[in-house]
Amino acid sequence: MVSxxxxxxxxVSVDGKPILKGVSFEIAQGQVHALMxxxxxxxxxxxxxxxxxxxxxxxxxxxxxxxVVLNELDPCERxxxxxxxxxxxxxxxPGVKVADFLRHAVSNIRNPxxxxxxxxxxxxxxxxxxxxxxxxxxxxxxxxxxxxNEGFSGGEKKRMEILQLAMxxxxxxxxxxxxxxxxxxxxxVVSEGLQKLCGPEMGVLIITHHERLLEYNVPQHTHVxxxxxxxxxxxxxxxxELHSSGYAGVRERHPAEAAEELVDKSVAGSIVEPATx
Amino acid sequence: MSTDLQxxxxxxxxxxxxxxxxxxPTDNYVFKSRKGxxxxxxxxxxxxxxxxxWMRDYRLKALDIFFKxxxxxWGGDMSELDFQDIFxxxxxxxxxxxxxxxxxxDIRKTYDRLGIPEAEKKYLAGVKAQYESEVVYGSLQxxxxxxxxxxxxxxxxxRDYPELVKEYFGTVIxxxxxxxxxxxxxxxxxxxFIYVPKGVHIEFPLQAYFRINTENxxxxxxxxxxxxxxxxxxxxxxxxxxxxxxxxxxxxVVEIIVKRGARCRYTTIQNWSNNVYNLVTKRAxxxxxxxxxxxxxxxxxxxxxxxxxxxxxxxxxxxxxxSIAFAGEGQHQDAGxxxxxxxxxxxxxxxxxxxxxxxxxxxxxxLVKVIKGAENCKSNVVCDALILDSExxxxxxxxxxxxxxxxxxxxxxxxxxxxxxxLLYLMSRGMTxxxxxxxxxxxxIEPLVKxxxxxxxxxxxxxxxxxxxxxxx
Numbered sequence: 191m192v193s194x195x196x197x198x199x200x201x202v203s204v205d206g207k208p209i210l211k212g213v214s215f216e217i218a219q220g221q222v223h224a225l226m227x228x229x230x231x232x233x234x235x236x237x238x239x240x241x242x243x244x245x246x247x248x249x250x251x252x253x254x255x256x257x258v259v260l261n262e263l264d265p266c267e268r269x270x271x272x273x274x275x276x277x278x279x280x281x282x283x284p285g286v287k288v289a290d291f292l293r294h295a296v297s298n299i300r301n302p303x304x305x306x307x308x309x310x311x312x313x314x315x316x317x318x319x320x321x322x323x324x325x326x327x328x329x330x331x332x333x334x335x336x337x338x339n340e341g342f343s344g345g346e347k348k349r350m351e352i353l354q355l356a357m358x359x360x361x362x363x364x365x366x367x368x369x370x371x372x373x374x375x376x377x378x379v380v381s382e383g384l385q386k387l388c389g390p391e392m393g394v395l396i397i398t399h400h401e402r403l404l405e406y407n408v409p410q411h412t413h414v415x416x417x418x419x420x421x422x423x424x425x426x427x428x429x430x431e432l433h434s435s436g437y438a439g440v441r442e443r444h445p446a447e448a449a450e451e452l453v454d455k456s457v458a459g460s461i462v463e464p465a466t467x
Numbered sequence: 468m469s470t471d472l473q474x475x476x477x478x479x480x481x482x483x484x485x486x487x488x489x490x491x492p493t494d495n496y497v498f499k500s501r502k503g504x505x506x507x508x509x510x511x512x513x514x515x516x517x518x519x520x521w522m523r524d525y526r527l528k529a530l531d532i533f534f535k536x537x538x539x540x541w542g543g544d545m546s547e548l549d550f551q552d553i554f555x556x557x558x559x560x561x562x563x564x565x566x567x568x569x570x571x572x573d574i575r576k577t578y579d580r581l582g583i584p585e586a587e588k589k590y591l592a593g594v595k596a597q598y599e600s601e602v603v604y605g606s607l608q609x610x611x612x613x614x615x616x617x618x619x620x621x622x623x624x625x626r627d628y629p630e631l632v633k634e635y636f637g638t639v640i641x642x643x644x645x646x647x648x649x650x651x652x653x654x655x656x657x658x659x660f661i662y663v664p665k666g667v668h669i670e671f672p673l674q675a676y677f678r679i680n681t682e683n684x685x686x687x688x689x690x691x692x693x694x695x696x697x698x699x700x701x702x703x704x705x706x707x708x709x710x711x712x713x714x715x716x717x718x719x720v721v722e723i724i725v726k727r728g729a730r731c732r733y734t735t736i737q738n739w740s741n742n743v744y745n746l747v748t749k750r751a752x753x754x755x756x757x758x759x760x761x762x763x764x765x766x767x768x769x770x771x772x773x774x775x776x777x778x779x780x781x782x783x784x785x786x787x788x789x790s791i792a793f794a795g796e797g798q799h800q801d802a803g804x805x806x807x808x809x810x811x812x813x814x815x816x817x818x819x820x821x822x823x824x825x826x827x828x829x830x831x832x833x834l835v836k837v838i839k840g841a842e843n844c845k846s847n848v849v850c851d852a853l854i855l856d857s858e859x860x861x862x863x864x865x866x867x868x869x870x871x872x873x874x875x876x877x878x879x880x881x882x883x884x885x886x887x888x889x890l891l892y893l894m895s896r897g898m899t900x901x902x903x904x905x906x907x908x909x910x911x912i913e914p915l916v917k918x919x920x921x922x923x924x925x926x927x928x929x930x931x932x933x934x935x936x937x938x939x940x
Contacts, residue, residue: 241895244887265894266903274895281892285910291896294906298897306902307932337910354896 201250227415270302272361345376381406488710529642529652592671624660639722658688679708723751739767756783776805779813794827819850823859
């Protein structure tokens with residue numbers, strides 16, 4: 191059975207300020223969706239709200255996988271139901287080795303009923319799998335012994351997110367600006383890495399400003415967000431149009447949201463989505 | 468040696484409370500002094516031990532000093548500590564045994580539960596098990612005996628090695644040092660006496676295990692370690708006690724002499740129950756080109772005040788203290804280190820990591836002192852504190868006294884809280900909130916834990932995980 195990740199009229203506030211004002215979409219396993227939109231339109235808010243960041247309060251509507259509503263579940267429970275976010279800004283966890291972290295993560299995701307302290311995936315099996323995934327992504331095996339994201343370059347951090355994606359094999363992956371802040375070589379590595387992982391088992395939502403990631407991973411659906419709403423949905427050609435001519439056309443076609451965007455920006459834009467481009 | 472998180476993954480964890488809080492019956496004890504402290508008690512202890520007169524006199528002098536010294540007016544709250552409500556000497560069994568089979572059953576079972584005989588078989592070169600006031604079991608590998616290594620309890624050493632004891636006892640920490648050192652000097656019992664002859668390297672650790680069983684017990688072991696020129700040793704001590712509603716007192720004195728070119732590492736994993744005052748004086752003298760290391764893990768007790776010191780006596784001496792403190796509910800860990808540079812070209816390093824949770828309080832209290840004439844000294848101090856919730860507290864009291872120019876002294880301190888975005892990150896990878904917190908804490912102390920031999924690293928991680936259990940709802 192193909193699983194469906196669904197947002198239905200989703201409304202989300204941060205510190206009492208409404209950011210998402212009714213977002214709806216459906217992503218099936220095996221599909222690639224692109225989410226585009228100017229800074230401050232609510233893309234990262236959507237990503238955080240989907241995985242259950244406690245600061246992002248759902249004030250209306252719902253998130254569900256196959257009609258199981260996730261609204262009240264914490265990030266751990268959502269992850270175990272098959273959601274994954276490749277973070278735009280992965281945090282550093284000092285003293286925690288990549289391999290140890292991933293072994294716990296893999297054990298939890300593959301055995302969603304696992305309780306803290308219960309057995310982990312066998313070491314030998316895990317190491318073998320980790321080594322071959324790292325090999326595929328062109329990563330130095332020494333990475334496994336480094337502390338998670340500590341002293342990593344921007345490119346290394348993003349590659350680490352893709353490695354996690356490869357190991358955890360979620361039903362649904364959200365990639366928040368995974369290609370931002372990288373040089374073109376690093377973007378290529380990440381794009382190719384994602385391309386290898388995409389398949390009938392994984393639904394993907396790619397949040398991006400850039401074209402490259404979408405060249406390697408052509409979306410069947412492109413959504414455009416403006417002022418907390420999805421204002422247009424099209425195919426891959428919509429993504430190309432936005433790349434070549436920017437958001438002026440979108441704003442012209444949706445004057446009400448464009449006006450709202452100006453109001454929002456002065457209040458919340460920089461808080462929820464630090465400028466990246 | 469490094470340790471992986473997964474090696475510490477506890478299979479026997481399932482209780483959120485202190486695991487070693489059980490106690491044995493005490494009705495079959497050989498001897499128990501009445502409560503309280505006075506000259507009569509000191510005479511009694513000395514007589515029971517059949518001590519030479521010089522030691523009895525030493526005790527009596529120390530008792531006078533104890534009475535004269537005021538209580539410290541800094542550190543932790545000792546207002547509930549009543550010196551007259553404590554048993555100062557309790558002997559549970561007739562003597563020290565060389566085989567676990569000869570140790571009385573209740574006591575043997577206790578050590579079985581603590582895993583000591585098993586650890587002894589696997590990775591220790593020698594063991595002393597102190598139960599209440601006396602050592603009840605002792606062992607040392609045969610080849611070390613042949614090479615002249617002495618590992619005995621300090622009472623036996625007074626009898627069997629009087630010259631060595633007379634030469635060094637009380638020279639590193641005199642009775643006048645502080646109130647609790649004076650108290651220990653008056654009523655001390657048990658503890659380890661170790662002599663490592665010139666050039667002898669002891670490959671595996673020697674371990675002492677201290678257990679308090681009686682309610683309102685005072686345990687006052689006295690340890691003296693002499694590492695002769697070019698020799699090396701790793702000594703480890705562990706401590707636990709039953710959980711009682713009233714307080715017990717543990718007040719040890721540990722004196723160490725590390726001679727020219729020798730190395731000594733002293734590791735403590737202190738896991739007293741939360742009704743124990745742990746007020747300990749530890750000090751080492753490090754001579755030319757020697758290395759002294761304290762690895763000090765403080766997880767248990769109601770109040771710990773302990774600042775292992777190293778006096779760097781001759782050029783080339785190095786001192787290092789790695790300190791981990793975990794203060795949970797109702798606990799105050801006032802821990803730290805002292806480095807005193809008494810000679811030129813000496814170096815020291817202090818790394819302190821503390822964690823406070825559930826209203827616990829941890830303090831780093833440290834001293835780096837360079838006396839006049841000790842030029843070209845180096846000292847580096849790093850103390851990091853992690854606070855897990857808003858009820859908990861962390862303080863730093865760094866003292867630096869420099870009486871010499873041309874020295875390099877560095878001090879860094881940081882205080883952090885577990886960040887919401889770190890928790891989110893780990894939870895979004897399937898970790899529960901408590902698993903995520905434990906992972907962050909384990910990572911925080913990893914730079915220290917990886918310095919430990921693997922067995923102790925596993926133990927430390929396991930204890931931290933126990934402390935962390937139920938810490939988040």
